[in-house]
Amino acid sequence: MELAEYLRAHRERQLEELATFAAFPSVSALDEHRQDLLACAGWLEQHLAGLGLDNVQLLEAGGNPVAYGEWLGAGSDAPTILVYGHYDVQPADPFELWTTPPFTPTVRDGAMFARGISDNKGPIFAALAGIGSTLAAEGRLACNVKVIVEGEEELRSDRLDALIDRRRDLLAADLLVNTDGAFLAPGQPSVPVGLRGMVAIELTLTTAAGDLHSGLFGGVVPNALHALTQLLATLRAPDGRVLVDGFYDGVLPVPEAELAAWAALPLDDADIRAQAGVPALMGGPEPSTLERQWSQPTLDLNGVWGGFQGQGVKTVIPAQGHAKLSCRLVPGQRMDEVLARVITHLERHTRDGAQLRIVSTLEGTPPMVMPADHPAVTAARTALTAGFGREAVLCRLGVSVPVNEIVDRHLGIPAVQLASSSPTDAFHAPDEHFTLASFDAGVRTMAEFLPAYAAAHRG
Numbered sequence: 001m002e003l004a005e006y007l008r009a010h011r012e013r014q015l016e017e018l019a020t021f022a023a024f025p026s027v028s029a030l031d032e033h034r035q036d037l038l039a040c041a042g043w044l045e046q047h048l049a050g051l052g053l054d055n056v057q058l059l060e061a062g063g064n065p066v067a068y069g070e071w072l073g074a075g076s077d078a079p080t081i082l083v084y085g086h087y088d089v090q091p092a093d094p095f096e097l098w099t100t101p102p103f104t105p106t107v108r109d110g111a112m113f114a115r116g117i118s119d120n121k122g123p124i125f126a127a128l129a130g131i132g133s134t135l136a137a138e139g140r141l142a143c144n145v146k147v148i149v150e151g152e153e154e155l156r157s158d159r160l161d162a163l164i165d166r167r168r169d170l171l172a173a174d175l176l177v178n179t180d181g182a183f184l185a186p187g188q189p190s191v192p193v194g195l196r197g198m199v200a201i202e203l204t205l206t207t208a209a210g211d212l213h214s215g216l217f218g219g220v221v222p223n224a225l226h227a228l229t230q231l232l233a234t235l236r237a238p239d240g241r242v243l244v245d246g247f248y249d250g251v252l253p254v255p256e257a258e259l260a261a262w263a264a265l266p267l268d269d270a271d272i273r274a275q276a277g278v279p280a281l282m283g284g285p286e287p288s289t290l291e292r293q294w295s296q297p298t299l300d301l302n303g304v305w306g307g308f309q310g311q312g313v314k315t316v317i318p319a320q321g322h323a324k325l326s327c328r329l330v331p332g333q334r335m336d337e338v339l340a341r342v343i344t345h346l347e348r349h350t351r352d353g354a355q356l357r358i359v360s361t362l363e364g365t366p367p368m369v370m371p372a373d374h375p376a377v378t379a380a381r382t383a384l385t386a387g388f389g390r391e392a393v394l395c396r397l398g399v400s401v402p403v404n405e406i407v408d409r410h411l412g413i414p415a416v417q418l419a420s421s422s423p424t425d426a427f428h429a430p431d432e433h434f435t436l437a438s439f440d441a442g443v444r445t446m447a448e449f450l451p452a453y454a455a456a457h458r459g
């Protein structure tokens with residue numbers, strides 16, 4: 001049977017299986033869903049076996065298991081790809097903002113709605129459908145394939161890091177194919193060749209042994225929240241430029257040819273405003289919005305709290321203020337150096353009468369750039385163009401993807417993003433959805449990628 005005929009004949013069954021997959025409330029952040037995660041992993045194990053993969057098993061990672069399967073029938077001369085996705089999802093609250101229940105997958109307006117359907121159950125399921133459909137229709141694959149689907153990506157993949165280190169022989173491959181992510185614009189297939197890195201800091205600022213009465217002591221003792229907001233205000237200029245000494249040291253310039261390619265992309269400031277749902281963007285005309293988004297480092301406050309936050313009025317002078325901030329990094333920056341510079345800045349700008357304590361720091365993942373002419377990039381562009389029926393473009397993304405760095409560090413292999421989601425799919429938000437057109441295209445894309453990468457790898 002021809003692959004296209006097979007896909008037509010089995011589409012409804014595959015969509016029903018996707019709905020079953022999406023119905024598991026596999027929320028890794030909440031202990032109450034531990035059994036749901038285990039059930040979802042068990043379902044995946046059976047599904048991988050049903051696709052025709054061999055050596056199917058659940059790899060114990062010390063937390064939620066990792067579903068694994070392989071097909072190695074292409075022979076030793078063919079490349080091996082390691083296909084990655086995750087089955088855990090974000091919490092679904094606030095539930096009242098969902099049109100239909102988040103774990104009752106519902107098809108309407110040409111899309112399936114469910115928590116985690118776009119991040120990442122739909123894309124990984126579509127990729128697996130492309131692999132299984134090719135095996136069923138043609139009896140073989142152009143590449144050797146290994147699959148891992150983890151259950152803790154939304155928690156940062158720390159246990160996956162340790163697992164890959166322990167199971168290097170089992171997971172050895174030539175390339176990671178990561179289905180997690182999104183296109184740069186709706187309907188515009190794209191291959192990211194650069195990702196920003198990330199570090200984070202949590203801090204506490206203390207000005208007294210305890211909260212004080214604002215009538216008795218107002219005007220004569222320091223207020224931790226005022227001191228904190230004044231300290232945080234020293235970190236950035238109004239246009240977003242980071243004011244930490246040496247923050248931009250080492251940042252590598254983007255090649256002129258790549259900048260010219262970005263300028264020609266079908267994405268402008270109005271599109272980005274629409275994606276973000278904001279009335280205006282930050283920063284001036286130089287550097288461009290895409291340069292700031294993809295190739296410039298950032299520093300952002302992620303949370304600020306302290307004092308009284310209950311109902312009514314409690315007139316206190318808070319003794320402590322707390323904040324969390326993160327930095328996105330670009331090639332040329334080192335995580336440890338950026339952390340040290342930000343902490344030094346905070347220490348220097350803490351006012352008399354306040355005590356700064358760094359509660360924790362996090363070195364998330366370093367920035368990464370992949371050559372635009374890498375065989376995997378060439379194959380991904382070919383496959384996405386065929387799968388989505390529109391010329392795939394090269395881009396960078398401002399996000400950080402831990403698994404790409406993990407496999408590079410432990411397995412010594414590059415990674416290519418082969419996403420099928422759109423930035424407007426409401427990731428992590430109510431009414432998250434995955435269009436049926438994206439599902440169909442994602443299936444075709446993986447089926448096209450296998451022979452394209454095999455050919456590019458040989459050439």
